[in-house]
Amino acid sequence: MKIDGTVVRGDHFSGNIAEIRKFAxxxxxxxxxxxxxxxxxxxxxxxxxPMCLANSSFDFAAILSEVCKxxxxxxxxxxxxxxxxxxxxxxxxxxxxxxxxxxxxxRVGPDGALQTAADAVKLLLKEDITxxxxxxxxxxxxxxxxxxxxxxGALPLLAAVTNNHKLFQIVDLPTGIFYVLAxxxxxxxxxxxxxxxxxxxxxxxxxLRSAAxxxxxxxxxxxxxxxxxxxxxxxxxxxxxxxxxxxxxxWNILGGGALIGLNKAIAALVSSSGAPxxxxxxxxxxxxxxxxxxxxxxxxxxxxxxxxxxxxxxxEINRIPFDLPExxxxxxxxxxxxxxxxxxxxxxxxxxxxxxxxxxxxxxxxLGSGDCPxxxxxxxxxxxxxxxxxxxxxxxxxxxxxxxxxLINPPTFWAALWVIFKTxxxxxxxxxxxxxxxxxxxxxxxxxxxxxxxPITLVIFVLVAFARxxxxxxx
Amino acid sequence: xxxxxxxxxxxxxxxxxxVLYALAIIAIPCAFCVLFDRAIIRSGFFLIGxxxxxxxxxxxxxxQFLALAQLMIYTVGITxxxxxxxxxxxxxxxxxxxxxxxxxxxxxxxxxxxxFLTIYCALxxxxxxxxxxxxxxxxxxxxGAALITTYALPFEFASVLLLAALMGAILLAKAEPKNxxxxxxxxx
Amino acid sequence: xxxxxxxxxxxxxxxxxxxLAFAIVxxxxxxxxxxxxxxxxxxxxxxxxxxxxxxxxVFLVIAVLATIASAMPNSNRxxxxxxxxxMGYIALTYNQDMLIKYLSLAALLFSIGMYGMVVSRNAVRVxxxxxxxxNAVNLNLVAFARxxxxxxIxxxxxxxxxxxxxxxxxxxGLAIVLAIYxxxxxxxxxxxxxxxx
Numbered sequence: 060m061k062i063d064g065t066v067v068r069g070d071h072f073s074g075n076i077a078e079i080r081k082f083a084x085x086x087x088x089x090x091x092x093x094x095x096x097x098x099x100x101x102x103x104x105x106x107x108x109p110m111c112l113a114n115s116s117f118d119f120a121a122i123l124s125e126v127c128k129x130x131x132x133x134x135x136x137x138x139x140x141x142x143x144x145x146x147x148x149x150x151x152x153x154x155x156x157x158x159x160x161x162x163x164x165x166r167v168g169p170d171g172a173l174q175t176a177a178d179a180v181k182l183l184l185k186e187d188i189t190x191x192x193x194x195x196x197x198x199x200x201x202x203x204x205x206x207x208x209x210x211x212g213a214l215p216l217l218a219a220v221t222n223n224h225k226l227f228q229i230v231d232l233p234t235g236i237f238y239v240l241a242x243x244x245x246x247x248x249x250x251x252x253x254x255x256x257x258x259x260x261x262x263x264x265x266x267l268r269s270a271a272x273x274x275x276x277x278x279x280x281x282x283x284x285x286x287x288x289x290x291x292x293x294x295x296x297x298x299x300x301x302x303x304x305x306x307x308x309x310w311n312i313l314g315g316g317a318l319i320g321l322n323k324a325i326a327a328l329v330s331s332s333g334a335p336x337x338x339x340x341x342x343x344x345x346x347x348x349x350x351x352x353x354x355x356x357x358x359x360x361x362x363x364x365x366x367x368x369x370x371x372x373x374x375e376i377n378r379i380p381f382d383l384p385e386x387x388x389x390x391x392x393x394x395x396x397x398x399x400x401x402x403x404x405x406x407x408x409x410x411x412x413x414x415x416x417x418x419x420x421x422x423x424x425x426l427g428s429g430d431c432p433x434x435x436x437x438x439x440x441x442x443x444x445x446x447x448x449x450x451x452x453x454x455x456x457x458x459x460x461x462x463x464x465x466l467i468n469p470p471t472f473w474a475a476l477w478v479i480f481k482t483x484x485x486x487x488x489x490x491x492x493x494x495x496x497x498x499x500x501x502x503x504x505x506x507x508x509x510x511x512x513x514p515i516t517l518v519i520f521v522l523v524a525f526a527r528x529x530x531x532x533x534x
Numbered sequence: 535x536x537x538x539x540x541x542x543x544x545x546x547x548x549x550x551x552x553v554l555y556a557l558a559i560i561a562i563p564c565a566f567c568v569l570f571d572r573a574i575i576r577s578g579f580f581l582i583g584x585x586x587x588x589x590x591x592x593x594x595x596x597x598q599f600l601a602l603a604q605l606m607i608y609t610v611g612i613t614x615x616x617x618x619x620x621x622x623x624x625x626x627x628x629x630x631x632x633x634x635x636x637x638x639x640x641x642x643x644x645x646x647x648x649x650f651l652t653i654y655c656a657l658x659x660x661x662x663x664x665x666x667x668x669x670x671x672x673x674x675x676x677x678g679a680a681l682i683t684t685y686a687l688p689f690e691f692a693s694v695l696l697l698a699a700l701m702g703a704i705l706l707a708k709a710e711p712k713n714x715x716x717x718x719x720x721x722x
Numbered sequence: 723x724x725x726x727x728x729x730x731x732x733x734x735x736x737x738x739x740x741x742l743a744f745a746i747v748x749x750x751x752x753x754x755x756x757x758x759x760x761x762x763x764x765x766x767x768x769x770x771x772x773x774x775x776x777x778x779x780v781f782l783v784i785a786v787l788a789t790i791a792s793a794m795p796n797s798n799r800x801x802x803x804x805x806x807x808x809m810g811y812i813a814l815t816y817n818q819d820m821l822i823k824y825l826s827l828a829a830l831l832f833s834i835g836m837y838g839m840v841v842s843r844n845a846v847r848v849x850x851x852x853x854x855x856x857n858a859v860n861l862n863l864v865a866f867a868r869x870x871x872x873x874x875i876x877x878x879x880x881x882x883x884x885x886x887x888x889x890x891x892x893x894x895g896l897a898i899v900l901a902i903y904x905x906x907x908x909x910x911x912x913x914x915x916x917x918x919x
Contacts, residue, residue: 194573194576197576232598233598233671233672233674234598234599234602234674237602238602240602240606241602241605241606242605244606244609244610245605247610247613248579248582248609248612248613251613251616251617252579255620267617267620270613270614270617271617273610274610274614548820551820554820555812558808558811558812558827559808561831562804562827562830562831563804563808565807565831565834565835565854566800566803566807566834567804568834568838568847568851569834569842569847569851570799570803571800574844574846574847577847577850578846578850581850581854584857585857588831588860588861591824591827591864592861592864595824595864595865595867595868596868597864597868597875597881599878600860600864600882603882604857604860604885607885607889611853611889612850614892614896615850615853618899618900619844619846622846622909623844623909638841639841642836642841643837645840646833646834646837646840647833649829649832649833649836650830650832650833653825653826653829653832653833654826654829657822657826658818658822662819662821662822662869663870664819664869664870665869665870665872665873667872667873668872669868669875670872673875673878676875677878677879677882680875680876681882685879688883692887695887696886696890698890699889699891699893700893702894702897703893703896703897704897706897706898706900707896707897707900
C-alpha cells in the first residue's frame with residue numbers, strides 16, 4: 060500500500076474488489092450448502108418417506124408418515140440453526156474485515172470458508188468448566204433457557220417464509236406473531252440466571268444490565284409490531300405475508316397497506332383493461348385529500364416503526380451498539396465470562412440464531428416476506444412470454460422434479476429466495492452497524508429507550524389508529 | 535385441542551390427562567422450591583418454572599392468548615422480582631433460616647392442608663354443569679371483541695388502575711435520586 | 723461480596739437413602755392405586771371403608787410417610803415434600819373428571835402459596851407466594867372457561883383482568899418493599915412491626 064494520494068485511492072479500491080469478490084463467493088457457496096441441506100432434510104422427512112410408505116402395506120405406515128410430516132418443521136429448524144450460525148459467524152468476521160480493510164479469517168479451507176466449522180469442533184472438544192461456588196443446576200440450565208425459545212420462536216415463521224408450503228402449515232398458528240414475541244421475551248431469564256449462577260461479579264453485572272435493557276426495549280419492539288398487526292387486522296404471520304404480495308407498494312414498510320389502492324390504480328392504468336383509474340382510487344381513498352393525507356401519515360409512521368423495530372431488536376439481542384450486557388472492555392464479556400466449551404457454544408449459537416430470527420420477523424412483518432419488490436405491472440416475470448421459451452426447454456426435467464418428486468415447489472422456491480436475500484441483507488446491515496457505531500453508556504441507553512422510543516411508538520400507535528379510518532384497507 | 539381427541543381415540547389413553555400430569559410434575563415441585571429454597575434468587579427462577587408449567591396448562595385448555603400473555607408478562611415480571619430480591623437480600627439474614635418460628639409454621643401448615651382438603655372435598659361433591667360444546671378455535675378474536683364491547687368499562691378501569699399503579703410505584707421508589715427508577719417502571 | 727450474595731451449598735449434603743426409599747414407596751403405592759390393584763388388596767385385608775375411598779387411603783399413607791421421612795436426620799426435605807405433593811395429587815385426582823383435575827391442581831398451588839405467605843420471612847418471597855396464588859386462581863378460571871362455559875369464555879376474560887391486577891400489585895408491592903428497605907435496611911417480615919403496639 061502506497062502513502063501517495065491518488066494512487067492510494069485506486070489501490071484501496073482494487074484491493075477491496077478482490078476481497079468483496081471472495082466474500083460474495085464465500086457467502087453464495089455457504090448459502091447454497093445451507094439451504095440445499097435444509098430443504099433436503101425437509102423433503103426426505105416430509106415428502107420422500109411418506110411417499111415410500113404410501114406404497115407399503117404394514118399397519119403403522121399411515122401413522123408413521125403423519126409423524127414424519129409433523130416432525131418436519133422441527134427437523135428443519137434443528138438442521139438449519141447450527142449450520143446457519145457457523146455461516147453467520149464467518150460472514151460477520153469477513154464483513155468486519157472488509158469494513159476495516161483487513162483480510163479476516165483466510166487460512167482454514169478455501170479463503171477461510173471452513174474457519175467456523177473448525178471453531179465449532181474446537182468449542183465442542185473443549186473442557187466444560189463449572190466455576191467454584193457456582194450454582195451448578197442454574198449454571199447448566201441458563202444456556203438451555205437462552206437457546207430453547209429461539210427454536211420454538213422460529214417455528215411459526217416457517218410457514219410465512221415458504222409461502223405457506225403444505226409441509227409447514229402445521230406450524231401456522233392463528234396467534235403467530237404473538238407467539239414469536241412471547242418466545243423472544245424468555246431468553247432474558249437465561250441471561251440473568253447465567254449471570255447470577257456464575258458466581259462472578261462481572262457476570263452478575265452483565266445479567267442485571269441485560270434484564271434492564273431487555274425490559275426497556277421490549278416495549279417499543281412489541282408496540283411497533285402491534286401497530287403493524289393493527290394495520291393488518293390479524294396476528295397470523297401467513298396472512299400478513301399474503302397481504303403484502305404484489306410489489307413494493309403493498310409492503311407494510313410503506314404504509315402497511317395504505318398504498319395498495321395506488322398500486323391497483325396504476326395497474327389498471329397500465330393494463331387499460333380493468334376498472335378505470337379514478338374508480339379504483341375512489342374505492343380505496345373515499346375521502347379525497349383527507350385520505351391522501353392519511354396515506355402519507357401512514358407511510359411516514361410505518362417507516363419510523365421499521366426503524367424503531369430495528370433499534371429495539373438490536374437491543375433485545377444484545378448487538379452492538381446495545382451490547383452492554385457482554386461488553387468486553389467493561390465486563391469481560393459479561394454474563395458468559397465463566398462459560399466454556401459446549402455451554403458457551405450454545406450461548407453463541409443462540410445469539411446468532413436470535414439475530415437471524417429478528418431479521419426474519421422484520422422481513423415478514425415489514426418487507427413483504429417472499430414477495431418480489433417490483434410491482435406486478437412492472438415485473439417482466441408476470442408476463443409469460445419472457446420466460447416461456449426457457450420453461451418449455453426445461454419442461455421434461457422440471458415436470459419430473461415438480462410433479463413427480465415434489466422436489467421443487469415453484470411458489471415456495473421463489474418466495475424462499477427472496478426471503479433469504481432480504482434476511483441476509485438485514486443481517487449484513489446489522490454487521491455494518493456493528494462495524495460503525497460505538498457502544499452506548501448504560502444511562503444513555505435507558506434514557507433513549509424510555510424517553511424517546513416509547514413515546515414515539517405510542518404517538519405513532521394513536522396516529523395510525525386514526526389514520527387508518529380514512530382509507531379502505533384490503534378491499 | 536382437537537389433536538388431543540384424535541390422539542386419544544388412537545392411543546386409547548387420555549392424552550390430555552397425561553400432559554396435565556406431566557405439567558403438574560413440573561409445577562408442584564417448583565412451587566415447593568419457591569417456598570423452601572434457601573437462596574431467594576433461585577426461588578425466583580423456580581417461580582418462573584411454575585409459571586411456565588401453568589402456561590402449558592393454559593395451552594392445553596385452549597387459551598392461547600392467556601398462555602402467551604402469561605409467558606410474556608411473568609417471565610419479565612419475575613425477572614424483575616429476582617433482580618430486586620438480589621439488590622435487597624441481606625445474605626447474613628438469609629443464613630439465619632428461611633421460615634418463622636415453629637408455632638406459626640405449624641399453624642400455617644395446618645391451615646394450608648385443611649384449606650386444600652376442604653376445597654378438594656367441595657370439588658368432588660359438586661356436580662358440575664359440564665358443557666360438551668366445542669370451544670371456538672379463534673377465541674383470541676372472541677376475547678378481543680368481548681373486551682371492547684361487553685367488558686369495555688372494566689377494561690378501561692384496568693388501564694386506569696395500571697396507570698395509577700405505575701405512578702404510585704415510581705413515586706414510592708423515587709424517594710432517593712440514586713435509585714434506578716426505570717427498573718420499577720418496567721414492571722408494566 | 724458476590725460470594726456472600728450467592729451462598730450455595732454450605733450445608734452438608736443430605737443423604738439420598740431416605741429420600742429414595744420414600745420415593746420408591748410413594749410411587750409404587752400410587753401406581754398400585756392407579757392400576758386398581760390397591761382396591762383388591764384392601765378388600766382382601768378387610769378394610770372396606772378404605773376400599774370405598776382408596777385415594778383418601780393413599781393420600782393419608784403418603785402424608786404419614788412423608789412426615790416420618792422428613793423427620794429423619796439428614797433427609798432431603800424438599801425432595802420428599804415434592805414427591806409427596808405430586809403423588810398425593812395424582813392419587814386424589816386419578817379417577818376424576820378433567821375439570822376436577824385442573825381445579826385440584828389450582829387448589830394445591832393456592833395452598834402452597836398460602837403456606838408460603840404465612841411462613842416466609844423475606845418480603846420478596848411473600849410477594850412471590852402472592853403471585854403463585856393469583857396464578858392458581860387464573861388456572862381455575864381458565865379451566866372453567868374450557869369445561870363449563872366454552873361458548874362465551876368469560877373465565878378467560880376474567881383471567882385477563884386478574885393478570886393486570888397482578889401486574890399492578892407486583893409493581894406497587896416491590897416499590898413498597900424497596901421503600902421499607904430504605905428505612906429499615908432489611909426485608910425481614912418480622913422486623914416490620916412498627917405499627918404493633
